[in-house]
Amino acid sequence: MLKERLIQYLLLALALTAVLSLAVITVFILREGLPVLIEFGPIRFLTRSEWAPTQGQFGILAMVVGSLWVTLGALLVGVPLGVAVAVFVTDYSPPLLAQVLRPAVQLLAGVPSVIYGFIGLKILVPLIRDSMGGAGLSVLAGALVLGIMVLPSVIAVSEDSIRAVPQLYRDGALALGATHWQSLWRVVLPAAKSGIVASIVLGMGRAVGETMAVIMVVGNSLQLPSSPLEAATTLTSNIGLEMAYASGAHRQALFATGIVLFAFIMLLNLVASAFRRRTIRA
């Protein structure tokens, strides 16, 4: 029937919106950032640490390093915590507590990033400054705040994959005399490995992409941080910081930074998806 056909094509057109949007995003970000990237040279862009955009110096090494440090820290905080909570919900928790924990984690994910940032600024930063030295605004502050922010993602994906491990595995291990923990550590978690790796990569993507909370606590200095107590800049915080004031080549350089960020996160998400697909098959 003609009407059905029309409806089908209309639905198809709407369904392609997501892909189309992605394409437009890519095109426009490239359009703005590629000229500077090419002119300055992508290698120089990525490996030089001198960022003085009003004088034509566009090296983002300091931000790349900053992002890596902060992300690593966030994973060190968020992954063990997140996997532990996932294990708790699946294998340790009394059912009532699990019912409380799940919406609680969802809520944690819903808290706006600017609130995380401000709490970090008001509580974490002075804490670090007074107890460990430095300015407080630091890689450590960023890592702690981000670590908590990636928790919900890590928990959700890990939980899925741990749950997917057949009960048989656990029972088998216990029947062989393993303790509860041994059955988890030596049998279940290794079986859920791909899912947990997926959650780590996903968490990494979230951490690298977070902007507002990081701007408020990481200090935004242009040095290559040599300790977690020193300040740093991340790719995202630099864009967020300077975007409002930038024009001309400066603005294009920020878009070029955006290209690097975009590419890196897309890569991470692809890797995460690949690992996730492996769990479902398992």
Add this chain to the structure above:
Amino acid sequence: MPPVEVAVKADRAGRRAVLMLLMGLATGCGPVASSAGGGISVAGSTSVQPFAELLAEEYAREHPTAPVVNIQGGGSTAGIEAALTGAADVGMSSRELKDSELAQGLVSQPIAYDAIVVVVHPDNPVAALTSEEVRRIFAGEVDNWSQLGGGDDRITLVVREEGSGTRGAFDELMMGDTRVSARALRQDSNGAVRVIVNSDRNAIGYMSLGIVGDFVKPVPLDGVTPTVEASMAGDYFLVRPFLFTWLGELSAPAQRFVDYCLTAEAQAILGLEGLIPVEGA
């Protein structure tokens, strides 16, 4: 009508408008898609912004039928660009216009002058600094307060980000050819700088005289205490203009607002806030 009553009436009207809008949105009839015409748009330097906001509020109080003055940030460079492209009626800048910008037909009108003050935490024992010392501090050569008579603490440098008019002025007037240290913590507004210097004992930064208040301690430079008087007398050298800029001719409503900003009354308001009035206003 006395200003207080006007303010109260405006507030009540505003609240009524909020309620109506909320109801309107709830029932499905709300804001109509039409371009927001009729207002005067002023955009640019975030240093100038709070003072422009203040003047806009006063202007609205005195001329309640005049079109609304919309003030937006974005930085001096963005403001100048907005004036050039017509995206804004008036651009705000906290630095002098470059020759290239003037060449494109921009007119600039200073509405005040602003002293840039080097500030430290209120409890910081350092009483005064020379320009040379400040230069070396911000370059990172001097990095411990003990080298300046304070305790053995690492100096926390706080600066503005590139593109900011305040930074531009500071770099040009104070730093000259010396580069600012990469260790410096960059912030995107005077307010953010103030927050850090106010909470970190070891911090040093710079900002508008107008917003120093009680939050941070201003540091005398080369023996000169940064005040409005010292700046007017020419003794304090770290001064930059707050400009309104536009392309060619201003529309009548916009011109009226700019004229208002140059009246003695408006200048007095700015003076109270710590800005330096324009000569012969």
Add this chain to the structure above:
Amino acid sequence: MPEERRSEGKPTRRRLGGLNARNTNVLAGGFVWLAALGTLAILVFIIVYVLWQGLPHVSWEFLTGTPTSMGRTGGIGPMIVSTVALSFLSVLIAFPVGVATAIYLTEYTREGTLTRIIRFGTEALAGVPSIIFGLFGFVFFVIYLGFGWSLLSGALTLAVMILPTIVRTSEEAILTVPKAYREVSYSLGASRWQMVTTVVLPAALPGIATGVVLGLGRTVGETAAVILTAGAALHMPTSLFSPARSMAVHFYVLAREGISDSNAWATGAVLLVTILFTNVIINRLLLRAMKRQAAR
């Protein structure tokens, strides 16, 4: 407790202290419990702290008044209106597109290259960080299409952001509708579209609604993308093309520039209460969806 024999092929080692299996078990269990309770504690702390700092400053005047002195005094009336406008507009745009995508993927086509492309697009979009959306929205809606900093630019950008969420949850919801429903509908002579609109969608409604509310919640808290597309002007938006400052943006500006800590926390409290409220709605909807499933 007697020593246990391990069937590992190793000689049995009896250690009552140190890292033997039993102690590790207890320690690990303790760590896991600590992690769970700690996470709960963090959430409770955040909520309590924000509400404790902010609620005392929230009043009817605050909620309906306009900000003065750049927000140091006055209220957040325009911000609330802006937030409501942005969120509802973005959902208005994303909802039909998202549900249509889900319907297409589940009812109108088989798995193949086309569906893989659509799914790839949706998943990829889900992973794009908000600052990139902000950059995109700025350069595409604000500048290229000439909408300027406006509710429209902001809503369009947010709509693209929440699209994947709506697609995902709608698809899940539609897939849980039993085949039997569809078969009965067909046997009664319904066309595919009729079947979808009269049978599948109503049945999948709680799940779809969950996705919509999830998306809504996300738009309320979003800052980076909004600040670059809807601007940060303090005035009440009067049309789709007016710039608008959402609550989250207002909170960010007040907090970061130290304009007013009390007003910042108050704004934050209102923000958090809104999020809590939407989460409660989500959980209720989810419960309803699950009950419906159980009732079958």
